Amino acid sequence: MTQVFLNFRTADEPFGVALLDTKLSEKFGSSAVFLDSKSIPLGALWEQHMFAAIENSDAVLVIMGQKWASATDDTGGRRLDDPWDFVRREILHAFEHGKQVIPVRLDTPRVPVEELPDDLRRLHDLQDIEVRFRSSELDVDRLAAKLRELIPGLRKETAKTTRPRTSNVVHNVHGGQVFQAESMTFGDFHAGPVMD
Numbered sequence: 141m142t143q144v145f146l147n148f149r150t151a152d153e154p155f156g157v158a159l160l161d162t163k164l165s166e167k168f169g170s171s172a173v174f175l176d177s178k179s180i181p182l183g184a185l186w187e188q189h190m191f192a193a194i195e196n197s198d199a200v201l202v203i204m205g206q207k208w209a210s211a212t213d214d215t216g217g218r219r220l221d222d223p224w225d226f227v228r229r230e231i232l233h234a235f236e237h238g239k240q241v242i243p244v245r246l247d248t249p250r251v252p253v254e255e256l257p258d259d260l261r262r263l264h265d266l267q268d269i270e271v272r273f274r275s276s277e278l279d280v281d282r283l284a285a286k287l288r289e290l291i292p293g294l295r296k297e298t299a300k301t302t303r304p305r306t307s308n309v310v311h312n313v314h315g316g317q318v319f320q321a322e323s324m325t326f327g328d329f330h331a332g333p334v335m336d
Contacts (some may be wrong), residue, residue: 143168143172143173143197143198143199143291143293143294143298144161144164144168144172144173144174144197144198144199144200144201144287144294145174145193145194145197145199145200145201145230145234145239146161146173146174146175146201147200147201147202147227147230147231147234148202148203148227149204149205149207149208149211149219149227150217151207151211152203152204152205152206152207152208152211153203153205153206153208153246155209156203156205156246156247156271157175157203159271159276159280160201160203160244160271160280161173161178161281162177162283163277163280164280164283164284164287167284167294168284168287168294168295169295172294172295174193174197175198176190179193179229190230191227191233193228194230194233194234194237194239195233195237195281197234197239197244198239198240198291198293199239199240199241199287199288199290199291200230200231200234200239200240200241200242201242201244202227202231202241202242202243202244202263203246204243204244204245204246204248204251205231205245205246205247205248206246206247206248208220208227208248208251209251209256209314220256220257220260228257228259231260231263232259232260235262235320240290241263241266242266242267242268243266243268243273244268244269244270245268245270245271246270246271247270247271247272247273248270250264250268250285251263251264252264269282269283269286271283277299294327
C-alpha cells in the first residue's frame with residue numbers, strides 16, 4: 141500500500157521533488173513513496189490511478205517551490221486558480237478523504253494566505269516543514285523522522301555498512317594494493333548486492 145504521496149507542480153523545482161523521492165524511497169522503500177512518473181504503470185489510466193493512490197496513502201506531501209503558487213498556463217492564467225489544475229485537485233481530494241496533508245517548502249517562504257484560493261486556504265494553517273538547499277540532507281532526515289512518528293508502518297532504514305568486507309587482498313605490479321570485496325559502502329555510495 142502506498143504510504144506517502146508526493147503532490148507537486150511539474151514546472152516548479154523538479155529536482156527538489158526528485159531528491160525527496162530518492163531520499164524517502166531509500167529510507168522507506170520505493171513502493172512506500174508515490175511519484176506519478178515512477179509509480180503509475182505504463183498503459184494505466186493515470187488519472188484514476190493517481191486519485192486511488194491518494195486514497196490509499198497515509199500522508200500527502202504538498203511540495204512547494206518558488207513557482208508553486210505563481211505558475212501560469214498557456215493563456216497567462218494562474219494554474220492554482222483553475223479548478224481543473226491537478227495540484228489543486230489532488231490536495232482537495234486528500235482533504236476530502238481525511239488524509240494527513242503536509243506542506244513541504246523547498247527553500248521558499250510560506251505562500252501568503254491571500255494568494256491561496258478559498259478552498260485551499262487551510263493549507264496556510266497546517267504545520268509545514270522546509271527543505272533548504274544548503275542543509276537538504278539534514279532537512280530530509282528530519283522530515284523522514286517526523287513521517288515515521290505519524291506513520292508507524294514506515295519501515296526502518298537499512299543499516300549501512302561502514303567499511304567494506306574483503307575476501308582477499310592482492311598486490312599489483314607497482315606495489316599498490318587491490319581489494320576484492322563482496323560489497324562496499326562509503327557514505328551514500330554502495331557497490332554490490334544490497335543486504336536487508
